[in-house]
């Protein structure tokens with residue numbers, strides 16, 4: 001039996017008529033991605049959004065977000081990023097009991113044959129992320145309880161260096177080494193899925209693979225020079241489709257959001 005999980009990240013939804021940087025209609029980009037997800041031939045078992053759901057953390061942005069996500073028919077799992085205000089997020093999604101009511105936004109949820117563990121890396125009013133002892137202890141207990149269940153660990157800040165230095169400077173600045181050691185002790189972690197850097201990036205981490213999902217809207221410029229200035233581009237946005245079976249483990253596909261020419265059958269010569 002296959003389990004498929006769509007990962008979206010870094011939506012940065014704004015209030016209506018208030019485009020990001022005066023020109024990026026992040027809501028329109030999200031709508032396009034939602035349409036692409038709804039058009040997938042195989043409906044996903046879940047849609048996981050790894051943070052920066054909105055841009056300024058305002059209640060009206062979360063109301064807008066809720067409306068834009070409404071066409072999704074798969075179960076929805078939300079995480080907070082550094083642009084989110086967790087209490088405003090919770091207030092807009094009162095029918096999502098896994099979001100909790102206070103403290104860190106973290107939870108475990110069964111998704112098909114996978115256990116989704118959502119870990120909060122945010123630090124209030126800071127761009128960078130951190131895993132303190134309390135967060136790591138919670139994760140250790142969750143992983144111990146999962147035993148040999150395959151785990152998808154979701155978090156906003158990636159626990160590895162991307163070489164986009166201006167983003168790494170606001171990366172996971174505390175707890176990455178401890179997380180690496182913890183994951184090495186749990187061979188059942190299939191993948192660490194992250195956001196924050198608005199590009200598809202992957203590396204070996206903690207004895208597993210850690211990956212970053214693009215934004216459906218703006219991407220961070222592909223510039224690995226150490227003096228790269230912070231900059232965004234409007235390269236094609238997208239999402240990731242993670243497919244799992246017990247025999248194969250997790251296989252991940254980058255998908256672009258939007259309507260494109262095709263598909264055409266292989267034997268259709270027009």
Ligand SMILES: [Fe+2]
Pocket residue numbers: 010012052081196197198
């Ligand atoms: Fe972001």
